[in-house]
Amino acid sequence: MTPEEHQLFEQKIYAYVGREVFSSQPAPDRINEAMIRHWAEAMGDKNPAYQDAEWAEQSMRGRLIGPPAMMYCWNQEGITAATKRSSDALTDMCDLFDQHGYSGVLGTNVKQEYFKEAGMGDQVFVDMIIDTISEQKATARGIGYFFESLATFSDQHGEKIGTQRFRVLKFIPAEGANSTVSSDEEALETPTRIASPRGHDNGWWWEAADEGRMLIQRCTACQTLRHPPRPMCGECQSMDWDSIESTMQGEVLSFTEIHHPKVPGYPSPLICAVIKMDEGTNFVSNLRGCEARDASIGMRVSGVMEQVDDKTMLPQFYPATQEA
Amino acid sequence: MVANVKDKAVIVGIGNTEFSKNSGVSELSLAVQAIKVALDDAGLKPSDIDGMATFTMDTNDEIEVARALGVGELSFFGRSHYGGGAATGTLHQATMAVATGMAETVVCFRALNGRSGHRFSGGVAGAITTADAIHWGWYTPFGLMTPASWVGMFTQRWMHITGVTKDALYEVAKTTRDYGANNPAAFFYGQTFDRTEYDAQRSICDPLQLFDCCQESDGGSAVIVTTPERARDLAQPGVAIRGVAQCAAKDQEQMTSFYREEFAGIPEMEFAATDVYAMSGMQAGDIDAAVIYDAFSPIVLWQLEAWGFCGFGESGDFVLDGALRPDGRLPCNTHGGQLSEAYIHGVNGIVEATKLVRGTSVNQPAKQIDHALVTSGVGIPTGGAILGKL
Numbered sequence: 001m002t003p004e005e006h007q008l009f010e011q012k013i014y015a016y017v018g019r020e021v022f023s024s025q026p027a028p029d030r031i032n033e034a035m036i037r038h039w040a041e042a043m044g045d046k047n048p049a050y051q052d053a054e055w056a057e058q059s060m061r062g063r064l065i066g067p068p069a070m071m072y073c074w075n076q077e078g079i080t081a082a083t084k085r086s087s088d089a090l091t092d093m094c095d096l097f098d099q100h101g102y103s104g105v106l107g108t109n110v111k112q113e114y115f116k117e118a119g120m121g122d123q124v125f126v127d128m129i130i131d132t133i134s135e136q137k138a139t140a141r142g143i144g145y146f147f148e149s150l151a152t153f154s155d156q157h158g159e160k161i162g163t164q165r166f167r168v169l170k171f172i173p174a175e176g177a178n179s180t181v182s183s184d185e186e187a188l189e190t191p192t193r194i195a196s197p198r199g200h201d202n203g204w205w206w207e208a209a210d211e212g213r214m215l216i217q218r219c220t221a222c223q224t225l226r227h228p229p230r231p232m233c234g235e236c237q238s239m240d241w242d243s244i245e246s247t248m249q250g251e252v253l254s255f256t257e258i259h260h261p262k263v264p265g266y267p268s269p270l271i272c273a274v275i276k277m278d279e280g281t282n283f284v285s286n287l288r289g290c291e292a293r294d295a296s297i298g299m300r301v302s303g304v305m306e307q308v309d310d311k312t313m314l315p316q317f318y319p320a321t322q323e324a
Numbered sequence: 325m326v327a328n329v330k331d332k333a334v335i336v337g338i339g340n341t342e343f344s345k346n347s348g349v350s351e352l353s354l355a356v357q358a359i360k361v362a363l364d365d366a367g368l369k370p371s372d373i374d375g376m377a378t379f380t381m382d383t384n385d386e387i388e389v390a391r392a393l394g395v396g397e398l399s400f401f402g403r404s405h406y407g408g409g410a411a412t413g414t415l416h417q418a419t420m421a422v423a424t425g426m427a428e429t430v431v432c433f434r435a436l437n438g439r440s441g442h443r444f445s446g447g448v449a450g451a452i453t454t455a456d457a458i459h460w461g462w463y464t465p466f467g468l469m470t471p472a473s474w475v476g477m478f479t480q481r482w483m484h485i486t487g488v489t490k491d492a493l494y495e496v497a498k499t500t501r502d503y504g505a506n507n508p509a510a511f512f513y514g515q516t517f518d519r520t521e522y523d524a525q526r527s528i529c530d531p532l533q534l535f536d537c538c539q540e541s542d543g544g545s546a547v548i549v550t551t552p553e554r555a556r557d558l559a560q561p562g563v564a565i566r567g568v569a570q571c572a573a574k575d576q577e578q579m580t581s582f583y584r585e586e587f588a589g590i591p592e593m594e595f596a597a598t599d600v601y602a603m604s605g606m607q608a609g610d611i612d613a614a615v616i617y618d619a620f621s622p623i624v625l626w627q628l629e630a631w632g633f634c635g636f637g638e639s640g641d642f643v644l645d646g647a648l649r650p651d652g653r654l655p656c657n658t659h660g661g662q663l664s665e666a667y668i669h670g671v672n673g674i675v676e677a678t679k680l681v682r683g684t685s686v687n688q689p690a691k692q693i694d695h696a697l698v699t700s701g702v703g704i705p706t707g708g709a710i711l712g713k714l
Contacts, residue, residue, distance in 0.1 A: 138346060138440070193464070193465045193466075193467070194464040194465065194469070195461070195464075195465060196457075196458065196460075196461020196462065196464065196465060197454075197457045197458055197461055198458075199458050201458065202458050202461065202462075227583070228459075228462050228583075253481060253582070253587070254477050254478070254480045254481035254484070254582075254587070255477070255480060256468075256473055256476035256477045256479075256480055256529045256530050256531075257527070257529065257530045258467055258468070258470075258473050258476075258529050259526065259527045259528055259529060259530070260445075260472070260526065260527075260528045260529070261445060261446065261447070261470070263447065263467065263469075266467045270467045272463075272466055272467060272468040272473060272477065274477060274481075274582045274587070281583070282582055282583045284462060284463055284466060284468055284580070284582060285466055286466050286467070292530060297480070297481060297484045312465060314465055314466065
């Protein structure tokens with residue numbers, strides 16, 4: 001495209017922002033047990049609130065409900081979506097992208113919000129608009145645009161059940177990006193945590209960790225503990241040292257939950273914390289066994305050495321259990 | 325001992341490239357473009373340059389820059405380490421060189437493809453056994469490997485100790501964005517946000533959300549420093565360096581000084597402030613406006629405390645009184661900062677501080693600006709400078 005053609009193309013696609021795709025479109029079937037059973041089976045969701053009528057009757061709701069996350073399923077088109085879906089703003093916009101080479105499609109995010117629980121026999125209606133289209137982005141898949149549709153689901157009383165934002169990347173497929181790796185030697189390894197390099201000053205610490213021990217370096221001249229390990233004692237300048245094994249008991253000085261970026265080989269969510277060990281040195285590790293909202297500065301923690309993946313042994317800390 | 329450099333070095337030229345997310349050119353190209361703009365601003369030729377100061381992180385070799393630009397001989401080239409902590413470190417190098425006569429005209433520059441090339445948000449992970457790689461190795465296995473994660477860790481504790489809330493972080497981010505929204509060179513030109521939008525952004529590393537974090541940008545910035553004698557004959561009114569410091573404090577680590585008795589604070593910046601105030605014979609009360617390094621919103625608050633604009637834990641109230649706004653006590657990051665203009669590792673901040681003293685900022689405050697503070701990055705060895713009219 002020339003810059004002028006590209007400008008014209010962008011004008012055309014941005015004109016779709018705010019356009020209506022569906023208006024009060026009713027689902028072909030009311031909420032029913034058969035479809036819930038298929039969905040729950042596929043998702044591995046055994047919540048009795050969806051399928052166990054006896055349990056549900058005695059629950060706070062007093063009845064079975066449809067899985068909230070399933071709200072978008074009721075209005076899904078069947079096989080006709082692939083063969084003769086009628087034209088609407090969304091299909092027209094996607095055609096326009098395709099015609100200009102942005103033929104790649106990748107669903108990137110779904111965000112749902114729930115307002116009301118729907119039960120057996122309720123009918124779901126959907127309203128949908130094209131809510132946003134990003135500026136042009138360079139992604140690993142190729143150059144493209146993110147667009148977001150906003151669907152609002154209601155029941156037969158017109159009361160809002162929930163909303164769903166669906167973010168899609170339409171892109172020009174980069175050459176070779178879709179080639180598949182077939183030979184065994186090229187098969188990707190399962191990612192593991194990024195290990196520390198090991199040198200003279202720290203290798204011994206990581207080797208002990210491999211064997212399941214968390215050590216703290218100690219100056220043999222003045223007995224000062226130090227972490228991270230260093231070749232010389234900052235207090236007395238002695239280069240002689242040994243180590244003690246940590247009791248792995250301590251208290252949280254600070255913590256942060258890492259949301260972005262998500263790194264292959266690392267769990268998500270992931271909480272990192274600075275822990276003041278009872279021995280007196282501070283140590284950075286992970287806080288496990290609780291959610292960030294239940295973590296607090298000053299909380300007592302207790303550590304164990306854990307094999308966190310195929311290659312990595314690390315100290316990991318958990319909220320300390322109350323002593324009897 | 326107080327360094328004897330006051331008013332012995334003068335900023336006479338400033339230059340930025342276009343800031344973007346994909347420059348489409350090399351970092352060398354960005355460097356020489358920015359320097360050329362600064363030379364033109366000063367009314368100097370490439371051959372007038374005889375010294376260079378940049379970051380150890382910059383990929384442009386001085387001799388490559390010199391050849392590309394047509395500079396002749398160099399009698400000084402010095403680099404400063406520690407990421408954005410080197411921002412005013414370049415001024416520190418240039419000032420020492422010019423004040424001692426090692427060089428007559430030094431260009432400070434930083435150019436990076438920070439978005440289309442290597443991105444800092446990707447985190448640190450190295451396979452080479454250097455002291456640096458071993459240092460990061462205490463954090464990478466646990467997943468604490470991005471600037472946002474380290475700053476998040478400090479912020480959580482600082483908020484806990486001081487009781488400062490996200491209201492103050494929002495005020496910093498919002499004020500900065502409002503300046504940027506009025507700056508045509510800023511990435512967020514014409515785009516402001518309100519509290520609802522700020523709160524709705526995704527979390528990066530608690531308690532930091534998206535708008536608490538700076539962008540990643542492609543671009544270059546340059547500043548030309550020379551002697552007062554020479555400055556008086558050049559195209560622009562000279563902006564003198566009243567004082568400039570580069571400091572590391574006790575038990576300093578690179579972004580991870582978690583082993584101090586208390587880590588809710590930035591003693592290296594307090595040290596820099598003490599030094600700069602002593603060199604310049606000035607105090608916080610003498611400073612009219614500031615460009616405070618803002619890779620993340622909370623670090624602006626800590627620096628306000630370190631430079632004595634308010635006491636420890638009082639920066640929340642200070643900014644919530646509107647201090648950073650155009651009519652406030654200390655108009656701050658008037659270009660939109662790195663949060664909203666561009667992330668050029670703080671050197672676009674030196675350009676803006678120079679403009680504030682010249683009186684040519686796109687958001688020039690109504691009041692007289694005799695002295696502007698400009699600072700370097702936080703959590704690392706860092707520094708700052710006070711600029712004033714020649």
